[in-house]
Amino acid sequence: MLALQRVSKSFGAVAALRDVDLELVAGEAHALVGENGAGKSTLVRILAGVHPPDTGTVLLDGAPVTFGGPADARAAGIAVIYQEPTLFPDLSVAENIFMGRQPRRSLRRIDTAAMRARSRELFDRLGVRLDPDRPARGLSIADQQLVEIAKALSTNARVLVMDEPTAALSGVEVERLFAVARSLRDEGAAVLFISHRFDEVFDLCERITVMRDGRRVDTAPASQLTVDALVRKMVGRDVATLFPKVDTTPGDVRLDVRGLTRHGFFSDVSFTVRGGEIVALAGLVGAGRSEVVRAVFGVDKPDAGEVRVDDKPLPAGDTPAAIAAGLALVPEDRRQQGLVMELSVERNATLPRRWALSRAGLLFGGAERRSAATWTQRLQVKAGRPTDPVATLSGGNQQKVVLAKWLSTEPRVLIVDEPTRGIDVGTKAEVHRLLSELAADGVAVLMVSSELPEVLGMADRVLVMREGRLVADIPRAGADEESVMVAATGAQS
Amino acid sequence: MTAPTTAVHRVFVVRELGIALALVLLVGVTFAVNTRFLSAQNVKDLLLGSTILAILAVGQAIVIITRNVDLSVGSILGLAAFATGNLFVSNPGMPIPVALLAGIGLGALCGAVNGGLIAAARVPALVVTLGTLYVFRGVDYTWATGKQINAADMPHNFLALGTRSILGVPVLALFAVVVLIGAGIFLRSYRSGRELYAIGSDPDAARLYGIPVGRRVFWAFVASGALAGLAGVLHAARFGTIDANAGLGSELNVVAAVVVGGVAIFGGSGSVYGAALGAVLLTTIGSALPVLGINPFWQRAAVGVLILAAIGLDRSLAVRLARRLRGGSDRGR
Numbered sequence: 019m020l021a022l023q024r025v026s027k028s029f030g031a032v033a034a035l036r037d038v039d040l041e042l043v044a045g046e047a048h049a050l051v052g053e054n055g056a057g058k059s060t061l062v063r064i065l066a067g068v069h070p071p072d073t074g075t076v077l078l079d080g081a082p083v084t085f086g087g088p089a090d091a092r093a094a095g096i097a098v099i100y101q102e103p104t105l106f107p108d109l110s111v112a113e114n115i116f117m118g119r120q121p122r123r124s125l126r127r128i129d130t131a132a133m134r135a136r137s138r139e140l141f142d143r144l145g146v147r148l149d150p151d152r153p154a155r156g157l158s159i160a161d162q163q164l165v166e167i168a169k170a171l172s173t174n175a176r177v178l179v180m181d182e183p184t185a186a187l188s189g190v191e192v193e194r195l196f197a198v199a200r201s202l203r204d205e206g207a208a209v210l211f212i213s214h215r216f217d218e219v220f221d222l223c224e225r226i227t228v229m230r231d232g233r234r235v236d237t238a239p240a241s242q243l244t245v246d247a248l249v250r251k252m253v254g255r256d257v258a259t260l261f262p263k264v265d266t267t268p269g270d271v272r273l274d275v276r277g278l279t280r281h282g283f284f285s286d287v288s289f290t291v292r293g294g295e296i297v298a299l300a301g302l303v304g305a306g307r308s309e310v311v312r313a314v315f316g317v318d319k320p321d322a323g324e325v326r327v328d329d330k331p332l333p334a335g336d337t338p339a340a341i342a343a344g345l346a347l348v349p350e351d352r353r354q355q356g357l358v359m360e361l362s363v364e365r366n367a368t369l370p371r372r373w374a375l376s377r378a379g380l381l382f383g384g385a386e387r388r389s390a391a392t393w394t395q396r397l398q399v400k401a402g403r404p405t406d407p408v409a410t411l412s413g414g415n416q417q418k419v420v421l422a423k424w425l426s427t428e429p430r431v432l433i434v435d436e437p438t439r440g441i442d443v444g445t446k447a448e449v450h451r452l453l454s455e456l457a458a459d460g461v462a463v464l465m466v467s468s469e470l471p472e473v474l475g476m477a478d479r480v481l482v483m484r485e486g487r488l489v490a491d492i493p494r495a496g497a498d499e500e501s502v503m504v505a506a507t508g509a510q511s
Numbered sequence: 512m513t514a515p516t517t518a519v520h521r522v523f524v525v526r527e528l529g530i531a532l533a534l535v536l537l538v539g540v541t542f543a544v545n546t547r548f549l550s551a552q553n554v555k556d557l558l559l560g561s562t563i564l565a566i567l568a569v570g571q572a573i574v575i576i577t578r579n580v581d582l583s584v585g586s587i588l589g590l591a592a593f594a595t596g597n598l599f600v601s602n603p604g605m606p607i608p609v610a611l612l613a614g615i616g617l618g619a620l621c622g623a624v625n626g627g628l629i630a631a632a633r634v635p636a637l638v639v640t641l642g643t644l645y646v647f648r649g650v651d652y653t654w655a656t657g658k659q660i661n662a663a664d665m666p667h668n669f670l671a672l673g674t675r676s677i678l679g680v681p682v683l684a685l686f687a688v689v690v691l692i693g694a695g696i697f698l699r700s701y702r703s704g705r706e707l708y709a710i711g712s713d714p715d716a717a718r719l720y721g722i723p724v725g726r727r728v729f730w731a732f733v734a735s736g737a738l739a740g741l742a743g744v745l746h747a748a749r750f751g752t753i754d755a756n757a758g759l760g761s762e763l764n765v766v767a768a769v770v771v772g773g774v775a776i777f778g779g780s781g782s783v784y785g786a787a788l789g790a791v792l793l794t795t796i797g798s799a800l801p802v803l804g805i806n807p808f809w810q811r812a813a814v815g816v817l818i819l820a821a822i823g824l825d826r827s828l829a830v831r832l833a834r835r836l837r838g839g840s841d842r843g844r
Contacts, residue, residue: 066719067721068719087721088718088719088720088721089721089722089723090721091721092721100719104713104715104716104719104720105713105716106708106709106712106713106716106717106779107712107713107779108708108711108712108775108779108780109705109708109709109712109779113705113709117705117706117709117720117722118702118706118720118721118722120702120705122702126701126702127696127700127701128699128700128701128702128705
């Protein structure tokens with residue numbers, strides 16, 4: 019029904035998809051699996067008409083089609099549930115479902131009553147109780163996801179694409195979603211299902227496509243595959259070299275967080291990180307992990323609780339004091355929070371140390387250059403010249419500059435938020451090696467990561483957050499995909 | 512689920528209600544000090560005085576709802592007012608509807624320039640309309656070259672538009688009411704109207720959703736320009752004398768009225784009714800302060816305090832709403 023033929027897509031220098039084929043058949047559920055960064059979400063966005071493919075064709079009912087935008091794809095009967103819900107917070111739930119397709123009465127006016135009634139029907143079908151009139155603002159991630167599902171259902175789609183829809187759902191909700199997906203499939207729709215949970219994949223889907231590093235590795239009937247075979251195909255490389263974890267003996271408690279609360283974001287979060295220890299903070303998107311590390315670093319002021327570094331309390335909401343106490347934060351979004359894109363590599367690398375490097379309040383180029391050179395060399399940053407703007411570097415090298423910037427302050431507590439998002443495998447391994455070395459030198463490392471292999475491969479302990487609360491503290495020996503996911507979703511799988 | 516729902520509705524209503532209450536309070540206090548404040552003539556003057564600001568505020572609200580801003584409305588008003596006067600000078604017998612259409616058309620054209628630049632160049636509206644504020648005013652100055660158009664140059668029945676009343680309601684105010692209701696219905700009951708809210712609420716999600724963001728924003732600016740053009744024609748009818756300074760500096764008054772009226776400056780929420788109420792409130796303050804014996808120089812400070820109060824109220828409402836909604840979102844798993 020819907021097919022991709024030899025589709026490639028690049029963003030700048032990064033090839034997200036390379037010669038990918040995919041065929042969705044009417045009345046069949048098809049699973050797409052692969053590690054984060056394998057190109058699944060890019061593929062979804064091509065099917066949804068968000069990105070046009072660079073090369074290759076999209077075939078609908080055997081005929082090549084070009085989607086000018088998401089509206090074209092939707093008109094062709096393709097409904098997409100994105101990984102991260104995209105709702106309009108100010109509008110009502112019903113309007114979010116029917117935006118652009120609201121039922122109309124005389125004079126083409128919107129029929130609010132019909133819209134409300136049809137929203138109720140959809141929620142009944144999904145078996146959830148949600149008020150169609152409330153604004154979308156403040157819905158939990160799971161509820162937002164349910165609204166997205168209702169939205170997709172309301173279009174009577176011929177092709178239903180679900181990009182990790184179950185990540186935030188509880189067991190009962192997942193079953194209801196699957197019942198709906200099955201009934202759509204039995205009515206002749208094609209379903210594409212993306213998930214990290216293998217039991218769900220085998221439960222729902224007849225065929226499975228495995229992707230790795232932007233390529234399609236294999237497509238096979240689900241009955242011919244086992245979980246072990248899938249994992250081997252997904253990873254396809256030696257996990258040990260990707261996660262060069264050095265075993266260290268943890269020292270004294272470096273970072274001590276007690277009862278940290280910020281209303282509406284997280285509450286009563288307490289944990290410690292010892293010197294030499296790598297502690298991962300895992301959880302679903304929106305669980306409040308980034309908000310916690312921002313509060314620890316003093317970017318946001320918490321409403322309650324205390325942060326202690328080497329047993330000395332930090333003043334709340336005071337970033338300079340946090341830096342002075344030896345904290346460093348490598349933020350999640352390097353473009354917006356980590357780098358000044360227009361400034362040169364060396365300027366960026368020395369930003370947090372500009373006072374230490376200045377003499378009589380003036381910064382001299384020489385000191386800046388020397389300091390920058392030391393760290394960019396140690397991290398093997400590949401840049402044309404140290405004076406080039408950071409914007410010209412690749413994602414992986416930008417991330418190294420952010421690391422260089424904070425490592426030059428010689429931190430005793432390093433907080434990294436999604437340190438390897440959107441960078442290639444080689445650089446990932448280098449970043450991991452670096453974190454490992456730092457821990458071996460006695461630095462306390464707190465790592466926020468959504469990539470389970472990274473969490474499991476690197477961390478001495480895994481802290482798991484769910485909906486603003488710290489729900490689990492799992493030592494390395496007891497941490498596996500299942501225990502972390504169960505804690506993160508609250509599911510009884 | 513019932514309790515939070517009613518709370519939500521109450522909070523939605525409260526935004527316009529709060530301004531209406533402030534207006535009633537102000538009028539009540541002023542009336543108590545001087546009963547002539549509510550004489551038929553004074554009420555009529557108040558309505559007349561609010562009309563032009565209210566029409567501009569409706570257009571501005573449409574733009575602000577999409578998370579943009581139109582700073583060029585004062586200049587468009589000036590240009591349209593002068594163009595209207597000039598048309599009457601060259602064609603004395605011109606029918607009034609033609610004058611109205613000409614003004615609205617010129618305004619729409621200016622709005623299209625704004626919208627086109629914003630959509631094509633992907634430059635923030637603040638910068639683009641700050642530029643066209645000066646450009647349009649500059650065109651106005653060049654065209655007028657110090658000339659002034661007087662009441663004598665314009666036909667009697669056109670000027671009567673600014674003074675006549677139907678059943679005690681000034682004709683000008685009726686224009687504002689028609690514009691207000693039209694825009695209100697469009698924004699509430701039409702798909703493209705709702706899409707303007709969606710764009711202001713989350714532009715990226717709107718794009719992902721396939722809403723033609725550029726086209727909708729373009730037409731929002733055309734609407735704002737057209738209404739500024741209409742306001743220009745009405746300005747000419749009301750004041751009779753027009754020079755190149757008509758509407759100078761009114762853009763910030765307009766934005767103030769819209770914000771006081773409860774339209775969120777970051778888009779996505781608020782209504783044109785609130786914006787119009789904001790315009791009436793600001794005008795009423797202007798005429799109430801002298802009656803209350805307060806130095807009119809305080810008027811600007813009062814407007815400023817109102818803006819800060821409106822924003823403060825907005826924030827506290829948002830926080831309270833968020834807390835209630837969060838509490839209400841547990842579905843008893």
